[in-house]
Amino acid sequence: xxNTNNSEAYVSxxxxxxxxxxxxxxxxxxxxxxERGEFITMLGPSGSGKTTCLxxxxxxxxxxxxxxxxxxxxxxNVPPHKRNIGMVFQNYAxxxxxxxxxxxxxxxxxxxxxxxxxxxxxRNALEMVQLGEYGSRRPMQLSGGQQQRVAVxxxxxxxxxxxxxxxxxxxxDKQLREQMQYEIKELHEKLEVTVVYVTHDQxxxxxxxxxxxxxxxxxxxxxxxxNVLYESPENAFVAQFIGENNTxxxxxxxxxxxxxxxxxxxxxxxxxxxxxxxxxxxxxxISLRPERVVVNPENxxxxxxxxxxxxxLIYLGDHIRSRMKxxxxxxxIVKIPNSAHHAQLKPGNTVKVxxxxxxxxxxxxxx
Amino acid sequence: MExxxxxxxxxxxxxxxxxxxxxxxxxxxxxxxxxxxxxxxxFIMIGFIVPIVDMLFLSIDNSIVNRILPNTVESxxxxxxxxxxxxxxxxxxxxxxxxxxxxKAREHTKIGTRLNYESSGFASLFRKAGxxxxxxxKPPYKEALIKTDKRxxxxxxxxxxxxxxxxxxxxxxxxxxxFTRKFTNGKVEPLPEKDSIYIKLFFRxxxxxxxxxxxxxVIGFPVSYMLANVPTRISNILIIFVLLxxxxxxxxxxxxxxxxxxQEGVINDFLILIGIISEDGRLAMIHNxxxxxxxxxxxxxxxxxxxxxxVMKTIPKSYLRAAISLGAHPWVAFWRIYFPNTGPGxxxxxxxxxxxxxxxxxxxxxxxxxxxxxxxxRIAYHISNSLNWGLGSSIGVILLVIVLFLFILYDRxxxxxxxKLG
Numbered sequence: 082x083x084n085t086n087n088s089e090a091y092v093s094x095x096x097x098x099x100x101x102x103x104x105x106x107x108x109x110x111x112x113x114x115x116e117r118g119e120f121i122t123m124l125g126p127s128g129s130g131k132t133t134c135l136x137x138x139x140x141x142x143x144x145x146x147x148x149x150x151x152x153x154x155x156x157x158n159v160p161p162h163k164r165n166i167g168m169v170f171q172n173y174a175x176x177x178x179x180x181x182x183x184x185x186x187x188x189x190x191x192x193x194x195x196x197x198x199x200x201x202x203x204r205n206a207l208e209m210v211q212l213g214e215y216g217s218r219r220p221m222q223l224s225g226g227q228q229q230r231v232a233v234x235x236x237x238x239x240x241x242x243x244x245x246x247x248x249x250x251x252x253x254d255k256q257l258r259e260q261m262q263y264e265i266k267e268l269h270e271k272l273e274v275t276v277v278y279v280t281h282d283q284x285x286x287x288x289x290x291x292x293x294x295x296x297x298x299x300x301x302x303x304x305x306x307x308n309v310l311y312e313s314p315e316n317a318f319v320a321q322f323i324g325e326n327n328t329x330x331x332x333x334x335x336x337x338x339x340x341x342x343x344x345x346x347x348x349x350x351x352x353x354x355x356x357x358x359x360x361x362x363x364x365x366x367i368s369l370r371p372e373r374v375v376v377n378p379e380n381x382x383x384x385x386x387x388x389x390x391x392x393x394l395i396y397l398g399d400h401i402r403s404r405m406k407x408x409x410x411x412x413x414i415v416k417i418p419n420s421a422h423h424a425q426l427k428p429g430n431t432v433k434v435x436x437x438x439x440x441x442x443x444x445x446x447x448x
Numbered sequence: 449m450e451x452x453x454x455x456x457x458x459x460x461x462x463x464x465x466x467x468x469x470x471x472x473x474x475x476x477x478x479x480x481x482x483x484x485x486x487x488x489x490x491f492i493m494i495g496f497i498v499p500i501v502d503m504l505f506l507s508i509d510n511s512i513v514n515r516i517l518p519n520t521v522e523s524x525x526x527x528x529x530x531x532x533x534x535x536x537x538x539x540x541x542x543x544x545x546x547x548x549x550x551x552k553a554r555e556h557t558k559i560g561t562r563l564n565y566e567s568s569g570f571a572s573l574f575r576k577a578g579x580x581x582x583x584x585x586k587p588p589y590k591e592a593l594i595k596t597d598k599r600x601x602x603x604x605x606x607x608x609x610x611x612x613x614x615x616x617x618x619x620x621x622x623x624x625x626x627f628t629r630k631f632t633n634g635k636v637e638p639l640p641e642k643d644s645i646y647i648k649l650f651f652r653x654x655x656x657x658x659x660x661x662x663x664x665x666v667i668g669f670p671v672s673y674m675l676a677n678v679p680t681r682i683s684n685i686l687i688i689f690v691l692l693x694x695x696x697x698x699x700x701x702x703x704x705x706x707x708x709x710x711q712e713g714v715i716n717d718f719l720i721l722i723g724i725i726s727e728d729g730r731l732a733m734i735h736n737x738x739x740x741x742x743x744x745x746x747x748x749x750x751x752x753x754x755x756x757x758x759v760m761k762t763i764p765k766s767y768l769r770a771a772i773s774l775g776a777h778p779w780v781a782f783w784r785i786y787f788p789n790t791g792p793g794x795x796x797x798x799x800x801x802x803x804x805x806x807x808x809x810x811x812x813x814x815x816x817x818x819x820x821x822x823x824x825x826r827i828a829y830h831i832s833n834s835l836n837w838g839l840g841s842s843i844g845v846i847l848l849v850i851v852l853f854l855f856i857l858y859d860r861x862x863x864x865x866x867x868k869l870g
Contacts, residue, residue, distance in 0.1 A: 139773055162772045162781075174770035178788045187784075188774035239775065 090114035090150070091275055092121075092138070092243060097147035099133055107133050109299040111147070115277065115292075120269050122278040124286040125296030126322070131279050134296075135245050138277060140164050152242055162191075167236030167244040171251050173228045175220035181207070181231050182216040188239040206238040207231075209268070226257045233265060243275040250285065262288050283323050287311065295319050312370075316357050317444045320368035327374070327413050329367040330446060333358050340438050343367060346409035352384045353441035364446035371402075371414040373440040376432055383435030389413065391430045401426075407434065500848070507841035510617035513609065516559045517546040521613040529607045530633055539606075540589040547574070547581045565836050566619070567608050567631070573599055607631040620842035646826070646843065653823045654850075656741055657805035661752075663745040664801050665794065668752035672793070675753070676760035690753050698747065702814045705743040709734040709815075735817030743815050748804055752797035759793030795862050803851055823847060 092115040099108035108130045115121045123131035136142040138149060140161030148155050156164055167188075175184050185203040194202070207213050210230035220228055229249060236244050246265075250258045266289045269276050280286055286293045287307040294304045295318070303310060303319045314320035321328070331345035333355075341355040343365055353367045378386060389405040400416045403426060407413040415434060417423050426432065458466040514521050519542035527535045550556040560574030580596040594601045608631050612619070622628060622636060626644035629636050638644065671690070675683045693701060708714045716730045725731060733739055763786065771781030809824040816822070823843060830840030858864065 139769075141769055141772075161769075162775050162777055164773075165775065166773060168770065168773040170766045170770055172764055172766055174764060174766035176767060176771070176785050176789075178791075187771070187776070191774065191776040191780060235774065245773075 091117040091119070091152060092277065093148075093150040094134070094138075095148045095150065097134075097137065097144045097149060099130070099137065099142065099145050106299050108137075108144075111301065113294060113301060113304065115275060117275055118273045120266070120276045120278065120289060120291045122280060122286040122290035122293045123296055124280055124283060124293050124322075126281060129296040130299045131281075131294075131296040132247060135247055135277060135279050138243075139166055139168055139245055165239075165241050167239065167241035169232045169236045169244065169246040169249040171248045173220070173232040173249075173252075175228055175231055175235070177220055180217050180219055181212065181223070184220065184231060185216075185235050185238050188235065192239060202238055206234040209237075210234045210264075225253050226261060229253065229261055230264070233268065237268070237272065237274065241274075243277060246276065246278045248280050249278075250280075250282075258285070259288075265289065287323070295322060297322070313356075314368060314442065314444070317366050317368065317447045320442065320444055325371050325414060327369045327371055327410075329369070329408055329410055329413075329441075331365060331367065333361050333363050333365050333443065336361060341365075341443050343443055349387060349408045351387070351408075351441065352438040353443040354439050356442045357444045359445075365443045366446045368442045368444050369436060369440060371416045374415045374434050374436050376403075376415060376417060376426070376434055378433065378435035384438045385441065386433055386435040389415075389432055389434045391426045391428050391432065393428060394426060405432075405434065503841045503844050506837055507620050507845050508616050508618070509838065510612055510619070511615045512559060512562050513612045514615055516550050516555050517543065517609070517613075519543075520546050520609065524606070524610050524613060527606070527610065529603075529610045529631075532603065534590075534601065534603060535606050537588060537590050540593050540600075541587065544581055544584050544589045544593060547577050551578045551581065561835075563608060563612065565834075565839070566612060567604075569599065570605075570608070573597055573605070604631060617838075620838040621846075623839055624842045624846055646823070649821070649823045649826055650846070650850075652737070653806050656737060656744075656820070656822070657802050660741055660744050660748060660805045661798050661802045663741065664749050664752035665798060667745070668749055668756055668797065669790075669794075672753050672756035672760050675757050676763075677765070687757075690750050690757075693747065693750060698810055699814075701747060702743055702811050705739070705746070705815060706734055709739055709742065734815050735820070737816070737820040739815035739817065740812045740820035740822075743811050744805060744808060747811060748801045751800045751804060755796040755800065756790065756793040759790055759796075763789050791862070795858065799855070799858055802854070806851065807847065 092113075094111045094113040097108055097111040098106060100106050111130075111134065113121075113134075123134055125131045133142060137144050138151075140156070140159065144157060149157055151164070151166075175181075176187070179187065182203055185206055186199050189199045189202060203216070204213070207216055210233060212227060212230055212234070215223060215227065215231075220231065223231065232249065236246075249265075250261050253261060262285055265276075268274075269289075278286075278289065287310075290307055292304060292306050293310050295302045295310065297318050302322075303315045305313075310319065311324050314323060317328075320326050329343075329345050329351065331343040331351070333341050334344050334350070335342040336355055336358075339355055340352055341358060343351050343353055345351050345367070351367060353365075358365045375383065380386070387407055389407045391403055391405055392411060393404040395402040395404075398419065400418050401423070403415045403417055404411070405413045405415055417426070460466055460469045464472075520539060523539045523542045524535060527533075527539060547556055550559065556574050556578040557571070560571040563570035563574070576597050577593070577600075581593075584592040584596075599605050611629065611631055611634070619629065624646050626639045626647045627636055628639055675686055675690070678686070706713070710716070711730045711732065711734075713734070715733065716725070719725045719731070720727060733742065767785050767789065768778075768781050771785040772778055776784065806822070807824050808822055809828055812820055812822040813825050813828070816825070824847070827840045827843050827847075830836045830843070855864075
């Protein structure tokens, strides 16, 4: 969770709560700090409250309780048009009756910028997104990717304090989406602008962000850089939501400093990193990334070695995905790299699989 | 696929040119498509195109004189109507002959009725002639005819007949524009101020229709905006209230406005009750232009709201949000971003209301009084009361031309493709 009262925070949500109907919270208790120039992503399933957060920051929703600070001042009572926040919408929200140039000039015109200055800034912004020649076109005459770039340029042209992006790539096809991810990331690094990005696409979040806030059920489940989020999820939701994940549920029977022993299935005991468990006797869920599992390890080389029955093999080119039955769970996935001497498996084989105790994380057992 | 016309014509496997084959393959589906639209096409022909062509024809048709009095028209050819001389004996002889034949065919009153539009008195003149002409069986026909009625000795009578002896006439159009062709000298002159009504009526119709269109826009725009921006569940209910007037008889709606607006009506009583006006100062809000405008604005309002609503529904809410987030005050965002995007709806609603308004008939007839009637009330008068169908048709044609002209103007300025009716 973000540390509150951080003097360096540029954007700060402090104990923010939000309810629409007065009966249930959309945002339960939000504390989030972002530094100047940071690319921070709010990631979560739909209905998790991430878009509400963004709308509160933009000023289109008001916080029921708590304070939102931008650049040292509370913006709770600042109307949205005075917040100086750029926003990129999912459907781009380019104004169809205006040309690209006029779209970009709009935020400058309403700020009463000098005419020659507007022309210069618009031209620069368009060149920045490589659309220099498209200024006189209407948005409808542009492709989806070009419209996206115009929307980004429009949100940046008036040099806002912060840029908000609400699932801006949702309407693009996969290839274009990946290309735009890099372009937006590049712009962010070049302009050193603070970006708050909302998405439900975890790979997008992992690619672009400095830090990711994983939302669920109105609270931030974990706020961390992408690699930490992936490798060290703090709870079962994050582990499940980010990347592929094997889960083995069991009961804690012993704790030895950082390592705990968990009884899984019938008389099978596994050793795992004690991350988020309540104590001996409590239910837990062991989370294990598929690529951290080794097939046919040498005896004694791994603290966890169990036998597994191969159920299904899917050839995916760079790796082979194998579904196995391990400790009574038949949805245990192992990714076998397609290297020169990888294990040759057939469905029905019984093999040994092993992994390090540090790669298995004992987390809270979801209800 | 590209192909040159001479060589390399693409053929199917059996050697028939591809285009021929394609046409053959599509023939059946084209036929089916045609059969599906045929009933409507037929209906439109019978119910729309034929009447309009007929109306166009009626407005210039003047064949009745030539048909019923063929010999007279022939003999009048050599007579100069402006030479201040009565026609010669031959003309009178043909007239007697023509009237005899017309009497037999029972058509002599028709010619009287027709010429009566031009100048009153002709109906009785021809009725009388019809009764007495049988007794005239030998020359001199001139004296004999004049004996039946002195008016046959009046040059004016013959000038009227002469002027109407061609098969086509512009007389109805002249009348519709408050002009007349003098029978005494054949010159086209404007009618005196007290007799000219049509130009005034056309202008009033256009002016009041513009006002009504503007009022429906002013009242309808906020309503449409609200409808488009409340949750669908609520807007569905509210739309019913907009449509409710459609399910109520036009007559009932119009007469209920009479109950509300008349001098002893609800609104006047209420205004007196709260002391805004005195008992002597009851407002005249009905049987005048005010009544027409109020009632028609109400009746035509849905035609403005529905196209506006359907256009506004398609404008994403994010436009306004985007404009505000870009720093525009909500009013500026509305005016510069939202409003221009409602253009197609405003265009469609306005043209719909305006065109309906300038042809409106029932409401102005009931609540318009003398200052609030429209040109269509005049058409109705000529079609059903004075039976001067020619004049009625010519006014109808002028109205049609005005509508077409405005439509073209609209297309030039705004573009018909930008219109959205729902």
